[in-house]
Amino acid sequence: MAPGGVCVIIVSLRLQMSWAAGTQCVTKGDHRKPKPGELAYNKGDVLTIVDKSTATHNTTGEEGLISSSNVREREALRVDPSLSLMPWFHGKISGPEAVGKLQPAEDGLFLVRESIRHPGDYVLCVSTSGEVMHYRVIYKDNKLTIDHIQYFYNLIDMIEFYSKNKGSIATILLKPKQKQGTKSAELELSKTGWLLDISKLTLGENIGEGEFGAVYQGEYLGQRVAVKTIKCDVTAQAFMQETAVMTKLQHKNLVRLLGVILHKGLHIVTELMSKGNLVNFLRTRGRSVVNSVQLLRFALDVCEGMEYLESKKLVHRDLAARNILVSDDYLAKVSDFGLTKLDSKVSDSIKLPVKWTAPEALKKEKFSTKSDVWSYGVLLWEIFSYGRLPYPKMSLKEVKEKVDGGYRMEAPDDCPPGVYALMTSCWEQEPRRRPTFHKVREKLEREMGKHSPGPGSELRDRIGSGSGS
Structure with a gap:
């Protein structure tokens, strides 16, 4: 029996180790009489993995040992219009x-x-x-x-x-009394483990005003979080689709959804990205603090996040430096999935960001990964110009007309030629001629090889020491 027992333990640990710290799991059964050091829970409770054998209870806040065989990873919410x-x-x-x-x-x-x-x-x-x-x-x-x-x-x-x-x-x-043909989002969020408890949330200062509501920093069960609050009924309902999409996505370069709170509207709770958005980050630091290798690092971070979305056949539609957030350790992550959809049409009521949107998307509402690639080219220009507004001194009408006529922005000052060549390839008029994010990543990695003298980790340290925040 001993060898069999050892085998079970190894499998159990492997299962645990395959989950990164922060992974949300749902319990498959009750564990009401824990031994010393173990965590007590009921069937259906949500736990957050701390390390290979320990978890925190999302409701009680208690931490303890768990058995991997009695938990499953929290499942994604189905994208369902009803x-x-x-x-x-x-x-x-x-x-x-x-x-x-x-x-x-x-x-x-x-x-x-x-x-x-x-x-x-x-x-x-x-x-x-x-x-x-x-x-x-x-x-x-x-x-x-x-x-x-x-x-x-x-x-x-x-x-x-x-x-x-x-x-x-x-x-x-x-x-x-449910309207025929609808499903309760609250019930589905609760069943799948994405509904968080308002009493465990402490809201802090306002860190931004979005188009649809305020964003606050806060704390949920000891973890620093960002909370997007949406008070308008209709908007909150529209954001349910964004939330459903976010439950499916797990990648180091995408801002991670922790869950949803339904209280006086909708609260979308994500990891906190303490350095704010990339455009403000670059504008407030400039060339003296952030060098070209770090700019390449940011470009690569975003590209990897977008390559992941590409692999999931998801289109972002609003890719811009303002929607890229920077973490404590200077990792850039794609955020704001408000327009992300599985289909390729967008509602007329959504105001499109003209300077970042591909010509075919502006004219015919044809959105695709290739229209995201166009936007990525504009984002590259933002990165290497240290956060300047694209198409300087041009009105939106001029941008539309000139881009249609073949005009493309010039390279930002001191932009590596290889990076500018990549930008212009993203701005091919014909969508099929633009590269995939997979190809863009390969080119950026080659560019990084030319510019980087060695391991790049110390660059993040240098930014930290030179930025004052």
């Missing part, structure tokens, strides 16, 4: 229709509909004591209210409140 943050929202239906949907009557069964009588307002319909109550939800000063006492950011916020407090309505909301 996944809804508001499965109880039924759109524009009448009062009698709502009453029909809330049958058979059940205390606390509820739905929300758009008001037909008062456009722009909503109605909360709740079943109580055999009848259905209709509460008008008034939209006032960018907030929602039923009683002019309690105000809410959005419908998610309102339903969250009345599911815990009776307030001015007849009964606490107990059971959502």
